[in-house]
Amino acid sequence: MVCITLNIDQRKRRKELSQEIRKKIIDKHVKxxxxxxxxxxxxxxxxxxxxxxxxxxxxxxxxxxxxxxxxALLEIESGSSHRxxxxxxxxxxxxxxxxxxxxxxxxxxxxxxxxxxxxxxxTPLSVLSPAAFVxxxxxxxxxxxxxxxxxxDQHWASEKNILSRPFTSVSPSLSSSSSSYSSMVNGRPWKxxxxxxxxxxxxxxxxxEESHKIVEIKTESGSQDGQNMNQLSYYPAYVPRNxxxxxxxxxxxxxxxxxxxxxxxxxxxxQVKEKLAKNGICxxxxxxxxxxxxxxxxxxMLSRPKPWSKLTQKGREPFIRMQLWLTDQLxxxxxxxxxxxxxxxxxxxxxxxxxxxxxPLDQEKTPPEPVILSSESIKENQQPESRSVSSLSSxxxxxxxxxxxxxxxxxxxxxxxxxxxxxxxxxxxxxxDNNLGQRLFGESILGLTxxxxxxLLSRPKPWHKLSLKGREPFVRMQLWLSDPHNIEKLRDMKKMEKxxxxxxxxxxxxVGSDSESSxxxxxxxxxSLQPQDYNLMQMKKPRVVLALEEKEALxxxxxxEPYPTQQTIELLSLQLNLKTNxxxxxxxxxxxxxxxxxxxxxxxxxxxDQEPDSCDSFTSATVSHRELTPQSPDSEIGDRKxxxxxxxxxxxxxxxxxxxxxxxxxxxxxMEEDDYDFTNHCKSYDPGTPSRTxxxxxxxxxxxxxxxASSHCDGSQRLHYLRKSNSGLEKCHQHVAHDCAASVHTxxxxxxxxxxxxxxxxxxxxxxSSRCSLEVSLNSxxxxxxxxxxxxxxxxxxxxAPISPSxxxxxxxxxxxxxxxxxxxxLHPPTKHSPNNxxxxxxxxxxxxxxxxxxxxxxxxxxxxxxx
DNA sequence: TGACAGTCAATAGA
DNA sequence: TCTATTGACTGTCA
Numbered sequence: 081m082v083c084i085t086l087n088i089d090q091r092k093r094r095k096e097l098s099q100e101i102r103k104k105i106i107d108k109h110v111k112x113x114x115x116x117x118x119x120x121x122x123x124x125x126x127x128x129x130x131x132x133x134x135x136x137x138x139x140x141x142x143x144x145x146x147x148x149x150x151x152a153l154l155e156i157e158s159g160s161s162h163r164x165x166x167x168x169x170x171x172x173x174x175x176x177x178x179x180x181x182x183x184x185x186x187x188x189x190x191x192x193x194x195x196x197x198x199x200x201x202x203t204p205l206s207v208l209s210p211a212a213f214v215x216x217x218x219x220x221x222x223x224x225x226x227x228x229x230x231x232x233d234q235h236w237a238s239e240k241n242i243l244s245r246p247f248t249s250v251s252p253s254l255s256s257s258s259s260s261y262s263s264m265v266n267g268r269p270w271k272x273x274x275x276x277x278x279x280x281x282x283x284x285x286x287x288x289e290e291s292h293k294i295v296e297i298k299t300e301s302g303s304q305d306g307q308n309m310n311q312l313s314y315y316p317a318y319v320p321r322n323x324x325x326x327x328x329x330x331x332x333x334x335x336x337x338x339x340x341x342x343x344x345x346x347x348x349x350x351q352v353k354e355k356l357a358k359n360g361i362c363x364x365x366x367x368x369x370x371x372x373x374x375x376x377x378x379x380x381m382l383s384r385p386k387p388w389s390k391l392t393q394k395g396r397e398p399f400i401r402m403q404l405w406l407t408d409q410l411x412x413x414x415x416x417x418x419x420x421x422x423x424x425x426x427x428x429x430x431x432x433x434x435x436x437x438x439x440p441l442d443q444e445k446t447p448p449e450p451v452i453l454s455s456e457s458i459k460e461n462q463q464p465e466s467r468s469v470s471s472l473s474s475x476x477x478x479x480x481x482x483x484x485x486x487x488x489x490x491x492x493x494x495x496x497x498x499x500x501x502x503x504x505x506x507x508x509x510x511x512x513d514n515n516l517g518q519r520l521f522g523e524s525i526l527g528l529t530x531x532x533x534x535x536l537l538s539r540p541k542p543w544h545k546l547s548l549k550g551r552e553p554f555v556r557m558q559l560w561l562s563d564p565h566n567i568e569k570l571r572d573m574k575k576m577e578k579x580x581x582x583x584x585x586x587x588x589x590x591v592g593s594d595s596e597s598s599x600x601x602x603x604x605x606x607x608s609l610q611p612q613d614y615n616l617m618q619m620k621k622p623r624v625v626l627a628l629e630e631k632e633a634l635x636x637x638x639x640x641e642p643y644p645t646q647q648t649i650e651l652l653s654l655q656l657n658l659k660t661n662x663x664x665x666x667x668x669x670x671x672x673x674x675x676x677x678x679x680x681x682x683x684x685x686x687x688x689d690q691e692p693d694s695c696d697s698f699t700s701a702t703v704s705h706r707e708l709t710p711q712s713p714d715s716e717i718g719d720r721k722x723x724x725x726x727x728x729x730x731x732x733x734x735x736x737x738x739x740x741x742x743x744x745x746x747x748x749x750x751m752e753e754d755d756y757d758f759t760n761h762c763k764s765y766d767p768g769t770p771s772r773t774x775x776x777x778x779x780x781x782x783x784x785x786x787x788x789a790s791s792h793c794d795g796s797q798r799l800h801y802l803r804k805s806n807s808g809l810e811k812c813h814q815h816v817a818h819d820c821a822a823s824v825h826t827x828x829x830x831x832x833x834x835x836x837x838x839x840x841x842x843x844x845x846x847x848x849s850s851r852c853s854l855e856v857s858l859n860s861x862x863x864x865x866x867x868x869x870x871x872x873x874x875x876x877x878x879x880x881a882p883i884s885p886s887x888x889x890x891x892x893x894x895x896x897x898x899x900x901x902x903x904x905x906x907l908h909p910p911t912k913h914s915p916n917n918x919x920x921x922x923x924x925x926x927x928x929x930x931x932x933x934x935x936x937x938x939x940x941x942x943x944x945x946x947x948x
Numbered sequence: 949t950g951a952c953a954g955t956c957a958a959t960a961g962a
Numbered sequence: 963t964c965t966a967t968t969g970a971c972t973g974t975c976a
Contacts, residue, residue, distance in 0.1 A: 517964060532955055534966050547953065547974095623958045624969055643951090664950095665970055672952070673968085 345399055352402045371401050492548050492555045500540035500554050507557050508537050516570050524573050525560045526553045539676055626666070630656045634666050642671060 511521055522533030536553055543551065560566050626634070637644060637652055644652065644667060653660040 518966095519964075528954095529956055530965070531957065531967075534964095535955085535968095538966075541953095545953095550954065553954095621970090625959075626969080662969075666968090668951075669968065669970085672954090676953095 348399055348402055348406075351406055491559070492551045495551065495555055495558075497543045498551070498554055498558060500543050500546070503554055503557050503561065504537045504540040506561055510561065510567065514567050514571070516567070516574065520570060520574055520577065521560075524570065525566075526556050528553060541676055624658075624662055626658070626662075630658065634663070634670070638667060638670055642667070 507521070510516070511518065517530070518533040518537065519530035522528040522530050526533060526536075528536070532553075540554065541550065543554070546554070563569070633656055634652065637648065641648055644663075649660050649663045649667075652658070653663045656663070
């Protein structure tokens, strides 16, 4: 309950913030209409708006002052570490509207239909998430005021959090770090540690993870003293920082040169990326030698360049350096690498920004770097783009949606509700029809690994359940779908990947730039396996694979106690001989996955509900739910809408799953062994016709909705809910009367028997048996408190058919075998796929547990409402 | 600190 | 070879 409450609060909070952000953006864009729209793909501001300019000037002035102060502090202080400096609220620069386009977007309408629109006018939002937004403000302020010791790192640590992310440069690692930015770059702590332990020099170890670690560390430590940088890289993030970055900061004069010039950071970074790629320059080297930043920071900047207008002075520094580098005005050590073909369209030629004279600073920061390698760099500098394939994409698959490079997150933030199910469905179709693998798609388009893609495609969360970050992949999918050349491009990538693979395989290319580099481990990997790599491999933590019995035990434990106490966890770990962390992780994962799956399927069911053959009453109930649950932030019911809907979906799913529908279409299936929980219950049950199932399920849903309504709504809203649910029940009654009278009778009998056996307070005791979970729900206060209701239509129990996991339960078996009449009628006929049933059961358990907790919490004050 | 979202990546299965 | 599963992890939030 606590958890749910928190969710509600979080949702509320996010919603408020989201609205606030949207409002800001809208305001901003409304104000910014006069902005220079000619800037191609520019996310930089060209604010010509007077008031904005004034504000901007003030801010800039303030920044300059702060900068001066910081510089002074920098001179005074040395090696200071983090200091938490109280930060006054600061303004958040708002992005000028990039001119990206977000072509066809499937927009989920209120009525559930899809609206495909060309949202060329979509205005981006430079926001990661509402929470991140707020934090970024704080961090930004910190970086602005910044303590001297963490000035540089603070800058990027904060700034990059609000960078807009391009659609194209999709790197799994980067993508994964979108919201937090950190390090998601993929870290497997233990791996990182190993890397850290084993590598003495980050430049020697090109392991991607390690580089990520470096990213993380450097992000924390920021631009450090050059000589210490590498060393610091192997320290935890809390390592005291040095003040001096690898590359001395640009002088105020240099800032001045660019300060008021509009720079298309997007274009700039694109050019840099091209140049890096063409010249095979490693990001890490580039970052350290040219920008004075870690590879991660470079990667971030290149893949998610912040609009110029949003950059602080310090934030602009790297971009200035980039310009200098592009124009060969920086220490040209890097660009003079053999592999670097200077002829490669130096963007500088086209870059509008003036080229300030190379400063001594530049000379310092770009010492010749003979170390640079091509193979290594190739990979690394592709890493920001995306891994392997995506690295190819950076060259050959520039961007399926160039415009979206303005910042996918902006699009996400501004995106209307998308139908994730439809999108994923479509994507799956396209991928399948065109024989395009998930891996390729994921790595090059979504910036995710195959597993994640599979996950997303098969179990897309409802839009409203996704955080901004979580919505990103779906927006990318949407954008990709709208790209008329998406398939061709992906195919090209596939070819390129093949070529790269062949090259590598035959020794032409020693470094993986192909599929194997699909993970960060190969980023910037050295051509050959280093000794430390072997060490790493040896030290690699083996993946834990839980035995079936262990899983079953955990599942049972979960059904009994979804949120196990520490004691329970320890007990389980002892009994199962597992690490407590493994048990904890398992519970986390299981809860999360059950939740997600249920939601996803609920969403799917919603779609199906729209179909003619779906239950009218439920459809109406669904609609009514939507209608009744406005998204007003201050509305309790609104806040609870997701929850209620979730519950509804869960119930719906479990009572009316697609499997059941499928099964119904498929005819009666052979009951498999692990369907025993259903088959045993259904011996007297004829899977029957779809209509019958529908009838059976409908009441339960309506009933459950009623319960949910009772427990989560107040006043008139609750009444409304109840009316609706009653309406559904009435319909169900009708259905039952017409189509499944016999079945209903059976149900009644069954329910009578069942309910008579029900022990409302046998939560714990019921755990002892395998029927635990579902019966927990059945016997939950709400269920118990509405026996009449149960009796009248009965499907609830069927809905809550005993979950009894897959392991046979003597008790259960006995009960059902000996007393057919007491068998619960299955919600749906057993499906052909036994895992589905089992999964459904598990989900049911999950659902019921949730409901149970809700009801338990609401029971005290809502008791009367349960009966009607 | 716990719950959670999101993700990676090893592994299993088709 | 591709996809699905899933243990583990990071970062965020309250």
